[in-house]
Amino acid sequence: MNIVIVGLGIIGGSYAKALMKYTDHRVIGINRSSAPLEMALKSGAIHEAGTIHSLETADMVILATYPAAAVKFIQNNGSNIPPNCIVTDAAGIKGSICPELKDLAGKFGFSFVGCHPMAGKEKSGFSASDADLFQKASLIITPCGASEKAVNKVIELSKVLGFGKITISTPREHDRMIAFTSQLPHILASAYVLSPQCPNHKGFSAGSYRDVSRVASINEKLWSELFLENKEMLLSEIDMFMDNMNNIRKAIDKNDKEEIERLLKKSREVKEALGE
Amino acid sequence: MNIVIVGLGIIGGSYAKALMKYTDHRVIGINRSSAPLEMALKSGAIHEAGTIHSLETADMVILATYPAAAVKFIQNNGSNIPPNCIVTDAAGIKGSICPELKDLAGKFGFSFVGCHPMAGKEKSGFSASDADLFQKASLIITPCGASEKAVNKVIELSKVLGFGKITISTPREHDRMIAFTSQLPHILASAYVLSPQCPNHKGFSAGSYRDVSRVASINEKLWSELFLENKEMLLSEIDMFMDNMNNIRKAIDKNDKEEIERLLKKSREVKEALGE
Structure with missing residues (x-):
């Protein structure tokens, strides 16, 4: 060919x-x-x-x-x-x-x-x-x-x-899944590394830092286009994620150990059901 | 000994x-x-x-x-x-x-x-x-x-x-850094995998999903104690992260491509300055 x-x-x-x-x-x-x-x-x-x-x-x-x-x-x-x-x-x-x-x-x-x-x-x-x-x-x-x-x-x-x-x-299923599997992780990573602690992480970090921050080095021209072309699905994923973050935050703020455990257990079970 | x-x-x-x-x-x-x-x-x-x-x-x-x-x-x-x-x-x-x-x-x-x-x-x-x-x-x-x-x-x-x-x-510096390098990534991962898309990710995911979700399999009894014992520093990291997420979210919602690019570029530069 x-x-x-x-x-x-x-x-x-x-x-x-x-x-x-x-x-x-x-x-x-x-x-x-x-x-x-x-x-x-x-x-x-x-x-x-x-x-x-x-x-x-x-x-x-x-x-x-x-x-x-x-x-x-x-x-x-x-x-x-x-x-x-x-x-x-x-x-x-x-x-x-x-x-x-x-x-x-x-x-x-x-x-x-x-x-x-x-x-x-x-x-x-x-x-x-x-x-x-x-x-x-x-x-x-x-x-x-x-x-x-x-x-x-x-x-x-x-x-x-x-x-x-x-x-x-289908294009619709693809875009919904990609918003979760790829676009959201890139946004998380980008938001994560903006902490004032980030430039001083060496000596205090291990695999968690490395993995979450990995995709923060992003081609901003391409990805801003990808985000906007999938705006509806992406905003929906961001909002669900922020709700879940807020639930954990609230439980920590209230010293509600049982509720933190319950939320973390739910997440662990999702991963375990996937065999991951 | x-x-x-x-x-x-x-x-x-x-x-x-x-x-x-x-x-x-x-x-x-x-x-x-x-x-x-x-x-x-x-x-x-x-x-x-x-x-x-x-x-x-x-x-x-x-x-x-x-x-x-x-x-x-x-x-x-x-x-x-x-x-x-x-x-x-x-x-x-x-x-x-x-x-x-x-x-x-x-x-x-x-x-x-x-x-x-x-x-x-x-x-x-x-x-x-x-x-x-x-x-x-x-x-x-x-x-x-x-x-x-x-x-x-x-x-x-x-x-x-x-x-x-x-x-x-020092204990104080340790706890501030660990809130960022370790505790926050564990919370992100846990919040992330609660998306209804997560159980269906296979075939639609690659390294970004794998890396961000890795530490969601968490020992909830130990980590809820660690979070509460470092509550002040951790909440401060969560809040900074949520602010940065909100800034990106807002720019996407407003179709403000320039602002998305500016924020992603800032993150890329943090990683590049670290040689990562």
Whole structure:
């Protein structure tokens, strides 16, 4: 296949490197700025630096830009994509872009299969990309009405690139779960490290600090977009979390040891039921 | 030395096993219930199951019970401890017990050196203990007026048992830092997993979920005591955290992308300044 990757950041770059390492497909990179393209070419992560005309002979297009930019790219260049082509993406939210991408697929005749590779690092950009970033990572696929054949093609390729668990979902279910599993932890971590104690933690910290603060090093431009594109679900998760925090806070404030124990026990039981 | 360990839970049990593995000291265990003592004897974690009379020939006593129980133990049995003995503890809070233990040391004539080994697991009890639990772990020492000789003896032994970074602190500084580095993360984790989304996270989660939720499996009896014994500092950390959460929440609610970016950037810069 000719596979065109749009956006050579950490995710697009990792797709390119994984395709090079694990498949014989031809890998063509497209990027707004030229520096990542040159790095990708030099490091052998892509076969060629493409243009929008590379879309005309693409069998698969992987959109690895910010979410809104992915939609815009297809609005502007969708007419270059042939009908037998499968377009997929890598955005961390689905509800706000999948319906539009599905409509554009209908308009231009290609297939669209939404994807969210659950992988990343605390760094961004092509220099952080890695051929093995997706090894054993979870992948969420939102088929959005694409044919079984197209979805299976994406699944097959994803397995070759190293993905572990693959989950089929709807944009709405995806966004509700992601608000909890990914967006809220990033907000917690960011709020956590703003304590005046944080800069002095060394010598007083162990695994709890390390784990909770890990994802506070965040690409603020990408994540502010992701948060706003999933505003409703995210605010609902934040509010539930704050209520649960307030319950524990109140029990501590009242010296109500029994109530603290009851709340902590509930949490422990959730983890234990999950076998974690 | 004759070293008496009071309380053979995960921490006391790990001290016993580490002393057996890395030193030639004689290890004597004391425990309220007999089952852990028998397990410890059988598994070779202690040389003998002691009684309060074992204190009479002790060169060092390690209090590894819950905090309030450690004070009570010394109130009841301190007269059995000889003047040349060093008593140390393992409690996760210091301000509420160290002054009292210091006074008792003065009254009975032995030395008291407060210790907080920053190590643990998501399990508790002797069966979770491990000779290498302290390998590279941080240790916080609150000398509370003990002689340099006594403090150095504790430091020396701690290094032999595998501890890495050793920090000397005051009870007040210890408790302020621990409220941030350890207690708050345990509360966040506990509040986090109460979301109705949590039981369905599999297939939708990756490192962020895993790391933030890790310490939600908590020994509620121990931690409710630790929280209440450090109430003032902990509530202050919770309130700062909630303020920071509210700021991010408000910015999302108002669709204020610039403000979200500004807040996330601040957090990223804290982590970067720490080289994390």
